[in-house]
Amino acid sequence: MPRVFRRAAVTVLAVTLLAGAAAPGAATADSLAGSKAAAQQNRPELQEAIQGFVDIGFTGMQMRVNDQRGEWAGTAGVRKLGQTAKPPTNGRFRIGSNAKTFVATVVLQLVAEGKIGLDAPVAGYLPQFELDREITVRMLLQHTSGLFNYTGDYYNGKPMPGLPSTGQEWVDNRFRTYQPDELVRFALAKGPLFLPGRDWNYSNTNYVLAALLIEKATGRSYAEEMQRRILRSPDAAAPGSTPQQPRPLGLSGTEVPGTRTGIRGPHAHGYYRYQDAGQWKTVDVTRQNPSLVFAAGDMISTTQDLHTFFSALMSGKLLPAPLLAEMRTPHSKVGYGLGVYVEKLGCGVTVVRHNGNNIGYGALMYSTPDGSKTLTASITGVDTEVDLATKYPKALDKLLKAAFCGEQTAG
Structure with a gap:
C-alpha cells in the first residue's frame, strides 16, 4: 500500500487515499475529554494548517501535536458526508503502513531477546516458502529483500499489477478474506525484483513475512503478541513475560482487527473516489476486510495512541539503545531505516516518521528523534479533483513547518 509520503503523496494517495464529497468545515481546536491541556491550547497556525487539507478537497482531518507547549488536538472538515459534525478529535481510524513500525518494533524486541537474529536468513525460520537464503530479517524490515509487493509494484519505471488493490476490482473484493501464506506465495510467484540487499523497493510482502516470523518465534499470533508487548495495559501482566521485557503501553484505542470489517468506537467515515468505465464513483469504504494488508497496514488506532507509541x-x-539506533539508521537511497523513515525538514529539523494509508484513510506519524515532539493525524477522503502533485505537498509542508519549525516559518 503506502510508500513514502514525499513520493507517495502523488503516487499512493492518488490511488488509495480516497474520496468523499463534503462541504469544508472550519478547523477547530476541539477539547479532548479529560485533557485540559489540549483544550487550553491556542494554536491558530495548526488550525490553519489542517484546514488547508480540507480546502484542497479532503473530507476531514484530525490531528494531535505534543511538544514543549503541551498538547493540542484539532479537527477540520466533516465526519460523514451529508452531515455537519466534525471528525472526532480522538476518533479511531485505519493507520495503514504505520502498522509496519509496530511490527518492526516487536521483531526488534525479539532480536533483543535472542529469539530472532537480525542478520539471520529468513529461510531458516520460515522454510516453507523456500526463500533465497541471502534474504535476512534486516532486509525485510528495511525493504531491501527484492521481494515483489503483492498489492502491485512499480520498479525501474515498469508498473506490475498485483492482487486487487484499487478501482472497481478492489471495491468488489473489499470484504474478501486473504490468508498470509496466500499473500506471500502470490508475491513469490512473480519472482524477485533484484538480488537481496542490492537495491531498495517498498514491499508489503516483507512485513507479512515479518509478522509470520513473530508467530514462529513466539508460538502466538501476531495480533496476540502485539497485544502482549505493546497494546495491553501495563498493569495487566502478560503470561510468559519476563521482567526484562519492556512494559506495554496501554493503548486501548489500538487493535489488530483481523478480518473484522468495521471500526469500533467513534470514527470518521472513509470514502473512495475512483473511475470505472469512464464514470467517477464515490463509495463509503469505512467497512472493509483488512486481511489484504495483514501486518503491512491492517491496524486501527487513534492520534493519542500513535503519539504514546511513537514517543x-x-x-x-x-x-x-543499540537496536533503536539500528532502527533509525536510514538506507542511503531513500532514508528508510528498520520500519521508519528518517528525514530532515527544510528548516533543518530532523524527524522520524512512517505515514500510511488504506483506501479511505490516510495517517501521519512524526516525531523528533528524542520523542519530545510528535505529530499524529488522520486524513479522510477526497471528493473533488485534488491536485496531489502540487497542492498536497504544499499543504503537508505547511503543516510540518507549523508543528516542527516554529510559528515564524509556518506560513
Whole structure:
C-alpha cells in the first residue's frame, strides 16, 4: 500500500487515499475529554494548517501535536458526508503502513531477546516458502529483500499489477478474506525484483513475512503478541513475560482487527473516489476486510495512541539503545531505516516518521528523534479533483513547518 509520503503523496494517495464529497468545515481546536491541556491550547497556525487539507478537497482531518507547549488536538472538515459534525478529535481510524513500525518494533524486541537474529536468513525460520537464503530479517524490515509487493509494484519505471488493490476490482473484493501464506506465495510467484540487499523497493510482502516470523518465534499470533508487548495495559501482566521485557503501553484505542470489517468506537467515515468505465464513483469504504494488508497496514488506532507509541519508541522505552539506533539508521537511497523513515525538514529539523494509508484513510506519524515532539493525524477522503502533485505537498509542508519549525516559518 503506502510508500513514502514525499513520493507517495502523488503516487499512493492518488490511488488509495480516497474520496468523499463534503462541504469544508472550519478547523477547530476541539477539547479532548479529560485533557485540559489540549483544550487550553491556542494554536491558530495548526488550525490553519489542517484546514488547508480540507480546502484542497479532503473530507476531514484530525490531528494531535505534543511538544514543549503541551498538547493540542484539532479537527477540520466533516465526519460523514451529508452531515455537519466534525471528525472526532480522538476518533479511531485505519493507520495503514504505520502498522509496519509496530511490527518492526516487536521483531526488534525479539532480536533483543535472542529469539530472532537480525542478520539471520529468513529461510531458516520460515522454510516453507523456500526463500533465497541471502534474504535476512534486516532486509525485510528495511525493504531491501527484492521481494515483489503483492498489492502491485512499480520498479525501474515498469508498473506490475498485483492482487486487487484499487478501482472497481478492489471495491468488489473489499470484504474478501486473504490468508498470509496466500499473500506471500502470490508475491513469490512473480519472482524477485533484484538480488537481496542490492537495491531498495517498498514491499508489503516483507512485513507479512515479518509478522509470520513473530508467530514462529513466539508460538502466538501476531495480533496476540502485539497485544502482549505493546497494546495491553501495563498493569495487566502478560503470561510468559519476563521482567526484562519492556512494559506495554496501554493503548486501548489500538487493535489488530483481523478480518473484522468495521471500526469500533467513534470514527470518521472513509470514502473512495475512483473511475470505472469512464464514470467517477464515490463509495463509503469505512467497512472493509483488512486481511489484504495483514501486518503491512491492517491496524486501527487513534492520534493519542500513535503519539504514546511513537514517543515511547523514540525515547527508548520499547527497544534497547543499540537496536533503536539500528532502527533509525536510514538506507542511503531513500532514508528508510528498520520500519521508519528518517528525514530532515527544510528548516533543518530532523524527524522520524512512517505515514500510511488504506483506501479511505490516510495517517501521519512524526516525531523528533528524542520523542519530545510528535505529530499524529488522520486524513479522510477526497471528493473533488485534488491536485496531489502540487497542492498536497504544499499543504503537508505547511503543516510540518507549523508543528516542527516554529510559528515564524509556518506560513
